[in-house]
Amino acid sequence: MTITDRAAASGEQGVAPAGFRLPAATRLGRVRLQVVDLARSLAWYGNVLGLRVLERADGQATLGAHGDERPLVELHERPGAAPAPHRGRLGLYHFAILLPDRAALSRFVAHLAEVGERAGASDHLVSEALYLNDPDGLGIEVYADRPRSSWVWQNGQLAMDTRPLNLESLLRAADGQPWTGMPAGTVIGHVHLHVGAIDEAAAFYHGALGFDKVVWSYPGALFLSAGGYHHHLGLNTWAGTGARPAGENDARLLSWEIIVPASADADEAAASLQSAGYAADRIDGGWRSADPWGTELHLVADA
Known part of the structure; x- marks a missing residue:
């Protein structure tokens, strides 16, 4: 039975994991990035993206939105690091900043034109998105969702596409x-x-960590989420055969954060990872694990 057959037979939206399932209220927290030049990155993240500095210490800074104390991006400086190549490294493809409404995305588009910043643009049916690269070549999406009432599910799979915006x-x-x-x-x-292989990535993120599969028809890609969202996580093999993980001296994603409603949920997710044979170690406020290619994630409870 195919994924589509199983989803259609269940009558549900997406395909739930067989064991532990992340709570519907799961959301993402901060992303931690390694950059070459902190001052250069702060200027770009402020002037182009429009983020503000929440905290700054020696060699690192935490950024958030205006009028909001929630940390979104942490920048960690590693002088002499190599910029991220366009492709060929496992790890970050992009992280995505979700704006609260379409009007904010519209104002962002006009702002990019004013500052002369180039961006790609796509209509994904469920969302409208712009794509940029930071000064070190790290990929960033800025997007706004369409109302969930307009999303279309077909045989358990969410309809998504990449069309001109x-x-x-x-x-x-x-x-x-x-x-x-x-x-x-x-x-x-x-x-x-x-990632290096979709099946291996699905075993970790779907089978062990507990995300639902929601879109599996994109060539070389898989999209997963909790609570029926279009995706909290995208996985692809587009880096090519033989691609290796980003190294210690590369601009890269250091870790990303999954926020669950309660400490017990983080504990259950960690136990599910461990029972599937993956490492999960306690950290302050939660758990740390890494996928088969070394991309680190943190499981923490909502404050």
């Missing part, structure tokens, strides 16, 4: 308001990773 329509949504930085309510919506 109607920029004229999007720009009209700003209602003449200027961009004043990432607004309150901005969050990390998802993380998308290069």
Whole structure:
């Protein structure tokens, strides 16, 4: 029986794991990035992305939206590190910043034009998205969701696509308001990773960690989530055969954070990983694990 057959037979949206399942209220927390030059990155993340500094210490800084104390991005400086290549490294493909509404995305588009920053653009049916690279080549998506009521499920799978974005329509949504930085309510919506093999990645993230499969028809890719979201996690093999993980001296994703409602949920997820043969170690406030290619994740309880 295929994934589509199982999903259709169950009558559910997506395919739930056989064992532990992440709670529907699961969301993502901060992403931690290794960068070459902290001052250069802070200027770009502030002037282009519109994030503000929440905390700064020697060689690192925590960034968030304006009017919001929630940490979104941590930058850690490693002078002499190599910029991220366009492809060929396992680990981060992009992390995605979710804006609270379409109007905010519209204002962001106009802002990018004003500062002369180039970006890709796509309509994914469930969302509208822009794609950028930071000064070290790390991929970033900035997007806004369409209402869930407009999402279409077919035989258990969510309909997603990559189509041209109607920029004229999007720009009209700003209602003449200027961009004043990432607004309150901005969050990390998802993380998308290069992996070595989809089946092996699914065994870790779906079978052991407990994400649902929601989209599996993209060539070389799989999308997973909790609570029926379009995806908290994207996985792909587009880095190519023989790609190796990003190294200690590369600009890269250091870790990403999964926030579950309670400490007991984090404990159950860690126990599920351990019972499947993966390492999960206690850290302050939760658990740390890593996928088969060394991409680190933190499981923490909602504050």
